[in-house]
Amino acid sequence: MKKKLVAVCVSAVLALVAFLGSTQAGIMEPAAIPVEKPNVVIPMSASRPGCEEANWCYSPSEITASVGGTITWINEDSGFHTVTSGYYDNFDGTFDSGHIDPGKTFSHTFEELGDFHYYCNLHPWMEGTVIVK
Template sequence: MKYALAVLPLMAILMVGSGFAFAESYEIKIPSGASDENFPYFWSQKDTGETSGIITIFPGDTITWSNADTAFHTITSINPTGERTPTPDDENGLFDSGFFTAGKSFTHQFDELGDFYYYCTLHPWMNGVVHVVLDPGSVKSIDGIASGYTDDGLGFEVKYFLDAHLAPAVHVNPDEKTLTFTLTGESNNEHLTITLPKELIDNPTSVWVDGNMVEFESDSTISGNTATQLVIPLDNTSREVKIMGSKVIPEFGGIALLVLTISIISVIIFSKKTSLIALR
């Protein structure tokens, strides 16, 4: 058993996931025949087909091991040397499914960072490891910002890099010349990197995080000088980011202004016609 674990590959399949606020669930199937030591593989990840029993996830994610074999199996945590951990389901995140039969499953949520080795106590050649790593973040986007203020009604797309998510509802205040973004969960990143179209907000001059003004980095040459990229400091308690510019998209777009003008002219013409009829 110790030898089997020692030769486990160190590589892992990086699966798309998220932090606590957007935890993912993964399934590893125990295939029919896994109880035979000579079977070609003992695990099968539902999403990727990976058969090593090795998986990389983020804190808060859950894994479900489902038994598609005809034999009993267990999912039992062990230390890297292959020795069984003495206290399953303790505060250190160790686990033991106990025996579960064909068609049954065992689910465990991983909240702590680290490498969690496991095996089947009945079939010790069946072993694997769960790597729980810090989510480095990914590029995400919000579509349709200020859609009510644009002529086409589509609004603007804002891209950002963060391990958490920004709420899709962004408060646009043309009078204050501000955009306000809300974090929907806790972030472990130290910065929010966000790219803002200049047609949406031009020349960002001030940034507040949870009501406190902060220093930030700015690059106005993004996307052929059509966008500004800001790097804004955060901590894991940050929830609101307000950005002020020299101009935020006006309340009325060109078409809306044209419609308003036509409406005013129509009212004036109608009023004049009414006056002429009254004089007759």
């Protein structure tokens, strides 16, 4: 009787393992959500004056995009920053990120040809340009 009970238990375990294995194979993983890679980095210490001398306040400080292209900035500094179109004394209203928290991003899609100068409203020495062709 014991041998029969052991045989039934072993058979049940094997059947369960086979069943679970077949159901796992049929489960599809959800599609990965694409993460947009930033085009421009606001590097650590960009909030301190001096980055403009070596032109690394935004990296790269000049970038080219196609009409309809999207540029994404990421703030890798420990302070808040903005990406604001125009010049510090002449905001042109084309785009403004508002405050970008550390580790966060801002994206803008460029629909027109031209050179788009931008700066950080909190740190006016930080400047860059998007060239749309």
